[in-house]
Amino acid sequence: MIQRIRMAQVLRETVSTPYSDLVTRPTGRAVRGRIEQAMVHTEALTMHLDFSEIGLLDFSCADEVVAKLLLVTVANPDCCIVLHGVSEAQFEAIDHVLRGQQLTVTALVHETLKPRLLGWCTPDAAGAFEVLHSSGGVDPATVAGALGWSFDRAMDALDDLVVRRLVRCQDGRYSTVALA
Amino acid sequence: MRVVPVPLSFDDRALDTLAQDLAPWPPGERLLLDARMAKWASPYAFTSLLTLGQALAEANQEKPRFAVPENEAVRSYWAKTGFFRFAAEFFELHGKVPKKLAELPNDVLLPVTPVRASEDVHEVVGKIQEGASRMLVGELGLEAKAAMGFAMALSEACQNIVEHAGTSGWVAVHAYTFRKRLGRRVVVIAVSDAGIGFRRSLESSEAKKVGERWGDGAALECALLQGISRFRDPGRGQGLAGIKRYLERWQGKVAIRSGTARVSVGPMWGDDEVPRADHLAFFPGSQLQIVIPAQEGAAG
Numbered sequence: 442m443i444q445r446i447r448m449a450q451v452l453r454e455t456v457s458t459p460y461s462d463l464v465t466r467p468t469g470r471a472v473r474g475r476i477e478q479a480m481v482h483t484e485a486l487t488m489h490l491d492f493s494e495i496g497l498l499d500f501s502c503a504d505e506v507v508a509k510l511l512l513v514t515v516a517n518p519d520c521c522i523v524l525h526g527v528s529e530a531q532f533e534a535i536d537h538v539l540r541g542q543q544l545t546v547t548a549l550v551h552e553t554l555k556p557r558l559l560g561w562c563t564p565d566a567a568g569a570f571e572v573l574h575s576s577g578g579v580d581p582a583t584v585a586g587a588l589g590w591s592f593d594r595a596m597d598a599l600d601d602l603v604v605r606r607l608v609r610c611q612d613g614r615y616s617t618v619a620l621a
Numbered sequence: 622m623r624v625v626p627v628p629l630s631f632d633d634r635a636l637d638t639l640a641q642d643l644a645p646w647p648p649g650e651r652l653l654l655d656a657r658m659a660k661w662a663s664p665y666a667f668t669s670l671l672t673l674g675q676a677l678a679e680a681n682q683e684k685p686r687f688a689v690p691e692n693e694a695v696r697s698y699w700a701k702t703g704f705f706r707f708a709a710e711f712f713e714l715h716g717k718v719p720k721k722l723a724e725l726p727n728d729v730l731l732p733v734t735p736v737r738a739s740e741d742v743h744e745v746v747g748k749i750q751e752g753a754s755r756m757l758v759g760e761l762g763l764e765a766k767a768a769m770g771f772a773m774a775l776s777e778a779c780q781n782i783v784e785h786a787g788t789s790g791w792v793a794v795h796a797y798t799f800r801k802r803l804g805r806r807v808v809v810i811a812v813s814d815a816g817i818g819f820r821r822s823l824e825s826s827e828a829k830k831v832g833e834r835w836g837d838g839a840a841l842e843c844a845l846l847q848g849i850s851r852f853r854d855p856g857r858g859q860g861l862a863g864i865k866r867y868l869e870r871w872q873g874k875v876a877i878r879s880g881t882a883r884v885s886v887g888p889m890w891g892d893d894e895v896p897r898a899d900h901l902a903f904f905p906g907s908q909l910q911i912v913i914p915a916q917e918g919a920a921g
Contacts, residue, residue: 456740456743457740458740458743458744458747459747460743460744460746460747462743462746462747462772462776464742464743464746464776464780465739465742465743465776465780465783466739466780466784467739468739468743496750497746497750497769497772497773497776498773499746499772499773499776499777499780499860499863500773500777500859500860500862500863501776501777501780501859501860503859504856504857504859505856508856509856528769529766530766530769530770530773533770534773534863537859537862537863537866538856538859541855541856541859541862542855542856
């Protein structure tokens with residue numbers, strides 16, 4: 442089950458200014474508070490945060506909204522967060538703050554519908570993510586075969602993605618979280 | 622009353638001269654800031670002068686006098702930048718102050734604007750984007766995505782006041798030709814506040830670690846070079862780091878002066894420029910300047 446949250450709407454409900462920019466820490470904190478409230482009242486396990494109507498996203502808000510939301514929800518291993526409609530400039534801000542804290546999130550960038558990982562991750566995890574995205578649900582042997590890795594290496598990379606809540610694992614098969 | 626001349630051509634480096642003439646701090650006697658002969662002032666000058674007026678008021682000093690420029694064109698320009706509108710609060714203005722403010726000059730992307738709270742940052746960022754895009758892409762030859770990064774840098778620079786200064790501050794953004802030092806057109810963001818400064822902001826967490834070398838310069842290096850914030854939260858300190866990353870891409874420069882020191886990151890455009898300057902004359906609060914130059918071969 443997926444819950445979609447339109448960030449522009451949350452922003453409008455949070456601040457009185459007419460702008461669509463997600464800037465300043467207090468604003469980011471208030472916006473995150475509303476998202477957390479929404480999460481309490483839903484049974485959805487995957488949250489889609491839609492940035493498509495947001496203009497500017499500064500580093501402070503990227504930290505308050507995305508990084509801190511990932512940290513707040515870390516206690517719930519079933520809760521996954523996917524960013525939608527992220528512009529190239531927003532991508533850079535989010536990527537920058539997540540790398541600093543060794544966090545990762547899946548994002549769909551405006552122009553392409555291909556999911557990308559933002560933030561910090563190992564090259565192996567990034568490689569495994571690519572295979573998963575192009576193949577759908579796979580087991581570690583498939584990833585190992587596709588990348589010329591040992592089974593254990595593929596398993597480690599996939600488990601790293603699961604720990605980071607970027608991938609789900611069921612009955613030994615791994616798949617990306619619902620993106621649409 | 623002590624007369625303090627306002628530099629004829631007033632940019633970030635000229636503030637050092639003004640600070641020397643102000644010493645000791647607080648002055649202990651009434652000041653007359655003499656700008657009658659002034660010819661040119663950067664946004665850094667306008668925001669710094671207002672910071673000086675604010676700091677004198679907050680130090681319970683007698684309201685200083687301010688002799689406005691005699692040259693009509695200079696006076697008119699200063700009025701259009703919004704300087705006199707706020708200067709009247711902190712200075713007793715002497716001379717002919719233009720009353721009717723015409724529209725902004727083309728090279729003023731953001732007139733002098735007070736930053737007191739987060740809402741002000743929203744306003745500043747919201748208003749500047751169209752003009753910034755026109756200037757950065759149209760005149761300076763930067764790629765379109767540079768405008769977004771510019772607004773982000775502006776937002777983070779202004780937020781430093783709200784988050785750390787303990788008082789309000791000022792921001793202004795102008796474009797001009799950096800003749801002496803670079804020979805190119807630049808866009809300059811100037812942010813200044815009369816607050817506690819970087820040393821006091823970081824003292825409780827960093828002074829012991831740094832030891833004897835602790836001072837304004839060391840505090841600035843902690844913040845600007847190492848991304849250290851007074852908050853323990855690992856997500857803090859990202860603003861200045863983000864500004865540096867943006868400027869690196871566009872060969873820009875950031876310099877912060879606080880107390881008696883200045884630390885700069887980016888290309889050095891003059892023989893007398895150094896990454897860190899200590900033992901400057903004291904000036905209250907903190908002054909941040911971001912310079913983004915036209916790309917080589919740009920029309921501007």
